[in-house]
Amino acid sequence: MSDFSLNEALWVLLLGSLLGFELIGKVPPTLHTPLMSGANAISGITLLAALALIGQAPSPPLQALGAVALGFALFNVIGGFLVTDRMLAMFRRRGGAA
Amino acid sequence: MNQLLLDLSAVLLLALGLRGLAKLRTARMANGLAALAIGLAVVGLLVSQGLAGWPWMLGGLAVGGGIGVVLALRVPMTAMPETVALFNGCGGMASLLVALGAVGLPGPMGLLATVSVLASVLVGSITFSGSLVAMAKLQEWLDTPAWTQRQARHAVNITLALACLACCVVVVQGQPWGLAPLTVLALLLGIGLTLPIGGADMPVVISLLNSYSGVAAAAAGFVVGSALLIVAGAMVGAAGLILTQVMCTAMNRSLTSVLFGGALGASAGAGSGEKKEAESYGRITSCSAEECAMALEQAERVVFVPGYGLAVAQAQHSLRELARLLEGHGVEVSYAIHPVAGRMPGHMNVLLAEADVPYDQLVEMDVINPEFPRTDVVIVLGANDVVNPQAKNDPSSPLFGMPVLEVDQARSVYVVKRGLGAGYAGIKNGLFELPQTAMVFGDAKAVLNGLITELRGLGVGKKALAAV
Numbered sequence: 001m002s003d004f005s006l007n008e009a010l011w012v013l014l015l016g017s018l019l020g021f022e023l024i025g026k027v028p029p030t031l032h033t034p035l036m037s038g039a040n041a042i043s044g045i046t047l048l049a050a051l052a053l054i055g056q057a058p059s060p061p062l063q064a065l066g067a068v069a070l071g072f073a074l075f076n077v078i079g080g081f082l083v084t085d086r087m088l089a090m091f092r093r094r095g096g097a098a
Numbered sequence: 099m100n101q102l103l104l105d106l107s108a109v110l111l112l113a114l115g116l117r118g119l120a121k122l123r124t125a126r127m128a129n130g131l132a133a134l135a136i137g138l139a140v141v142g143l144l145v146s147q148g149l150a151g152w153p154w155m156l157g158g159l160a161v162g163g164g165i166g167v168v169l170a171l172r173v174p175m176t177a178m179p180e181t182v183a184l185f186n187g188c189g190g191m192a193s194l195l196v197a198l199g200a201v202g203l204p205g206p207m208g209l210l211a212t213v214s215v216l217a218s219v220l221v222g223s224i225t226f227s228g229s230l231v232a233m234a235k236l237q238e239w240l241d242t243p244a245w246t247q248r249q250a251r252h253a254v255n256i257t258l259a260l261a262c263l264a265c266c267v268v269v270v271q272g273q274p275w276g277l278a279p280l281t282v283l284a285l286l287l288g289i290g291l292t293l294p295i296g297g298a299d300m301p302v303v304i305s306l307l308n309s310y311s312g313v314a315a316a317a318a319g320f321v322v323g324s325a326l327l328i329v330a331g332a333m334v335g336a337a338g339l340i341l342t343q344v345m346c347t348a349m350n351r352s353l354t355s356v357l358f359g360g361a362l363g364a365s366a367g368a369g370s371g372e373k374k375e376a377e378s379y380g381r382i383t384s385c386s387a388e389e390c391a392m393a394l395e396q397a398e399r400v401v402f403v404p405g406y407g408l409a410v411a412q413a414q415h416s417l418r419e420l421a422r423l424l425e426g427h428g429v430e431v432s433y434a435i436h437p438v439a440g441r442m443p444g445h446m447n448v449l450l451a452e453a454d455v456p457y458d459q460l461v462e463m464d465v466i467n468p469e470f471p472r473t474d475v476v477i478v479l480g481a482n483d484v485v486n487p488q489a490k491n492d493p494s495s496p497l498f499g500m501p502v503l504e505v506d507q508a509r510s511v512y513v514v515k516r517g518l519g520a521g522y523a524g525i526k527n528g529l530f531e532l533p534q535t536a537m538v539f540g541d542a543k544a545v546l547n548g549l550i551t552e553l554r555g556l557g558v559g560k561k562a563l564a565a566v
Contacts, residue, residue, distance in 0.1 A: 006210050016329035020336025027120045032443035037182045038119045043311040043334045044189045049196040049318040054151040062202050067154040069195035071162030076189035079166030081133040088126040090451035
């Protein structure tokens with residue numbers, strides 16, 4: 001399906017994981033909930049796979065399956081980012097005052 | 099080439115976003131950056147593959163995105179943990195569906211593609227059903243059934259896991275029909291793994307499932323051959339794992355005991371007999387709002403301990419009003435925030451921020467604990483397990499070892515509570531029986547409004563006005 005080899009894919013996987021481990025060190029407890037919510041929204045990036053499926057699907061049933069997958073993923077991404085923003089907006093107001 | 103540039107910038111922005119989300123000053127912008135990154139990634143993909151099938155894409159966008167927007171804007175802040183669980187479950191579902199769909203694409207599937215599909219189906223299914231169980235538990239639609247506390251549950255889960263493995267072997271040997279039973283079994287496994295875990299531990303579970311959904315996305319990346327998806331999924335998977343660990347530390351629980359130890363407080367066994375025991379208290383002093391108001395009026399230093407019960411009663415605004423009244427009277431007011439107050443670490447900060455409580459009055463546990471001995475009045479509002487002194491001095495308590503707010507060190511403690519039911523973890527609270535503790539029974543909002551009225555009756559508000 002693509003021209004990219006197992007070797008490269010595994011390197012990408014390893015380096016991505018290491019990056020994830022390094023990015024989050026100390027998190028103030030206040031931010032645990034928003035951070036979880038934000039990270040959750042990012043995991044909806046699987047929407048790319050859904051788009052690829054729709055693009056490559058040869059028949060309507062498969063395209064429909066891709067569309068349903070896309071719907072679930074977008075629900076995760078859009079809802080997730082909005083809800084995180086709502087939470088963080090509340091801190092923002094206070095941060096300016098304090 | 100264009101797609102490569104877009105993808106690379108997306109990865110960069112995602113990394114900056116995740117990093118920024120862990121700091122208070124940058125968090126909101128970082129969230130925006132991450133959203134932008136996903137947008138760029140979508141553009142990159144559409145640039146390279148074209149717009150074939152666009153009506154389906156628009157359909158998915160309209161339905162999924164539309165429902166997401168409405169839910170995100172409408173859901174109350176008290177329901178945030180279960181909302182995150184729901185979003186997370188849907189991410190898992192998306193990975194599952196993509197993997198199933200990829201099998202139907204033309205062309206032969208190599209071993210790599212097959213294994214990726216299996217991983218995506220397995221992790222996606224567990225994430226989906228596990229997240230829905232977590233959501234139902236947080237919404238209190240679902241109890242922890244007694245049978246899930248027996249050791250036999252491990253046998254059930256191990257059997258399910260082995261059956262999943264068997265299905266995977268079947269699929270690898272060129273029999274794609276094995277995916278159907280695999281999906282069903284993995285969905286059941288997600289339920290079996292999450293159901294025995296008590297409500298108090300749900301935040302950790304959601305965080306872990308969030309990590310899984312990252313893994314599922316990375317697996318989907320292998321399926322469709324997208325390096326970006328692999329990086330992003332791996333990043334979220336690893337970051338989610340770290341966050342899970344951070345949360346476990348805050349709650350003084352180990353990940354293994356959360357996952358396999360059963361519900362807190364249910365370890366004693368007999369499920370039904372236990373609730374009764376938890377409700378049998380010895381000496382309890384109860385008092386009226388009037389007496390409590392008199393104590394407040396004479397206090398120099400007051401600490402509020404807000405819990406989930408406060409948020410459920412929608413009493414944050416009344417609390418804020420009471421605090422303002424006391425501050426006008428010259429009383430030093432602060433709020434003690436336990437790391438796991440509410441239903442998720444940091445949840446209470448979100449809820450109080452919504453009610454405009456000044457951020458600098460929210461004091462974290464380690465800072466406020468040494469202050470309790472010089473505190474005149476502590477008012478506990480809908481919190482229970484996080485103020486239980488047995489966590490410190492009773493090695494037989496299931497809570498033993500959990501860091502708690504040491505409110506028993508204060509001169510007087512008033513506990514506002516609807517009744518003498520056990521806390522969320524189902525454990526009796528020795529604080530209620532201490533001589534310096536008085537219970538004020540009633541709904542948090544009603545009690546707070548009563549206190550405001552009583553204090554005004556004592557002339558507190560007038561003095562404040564005169565002072566201004």
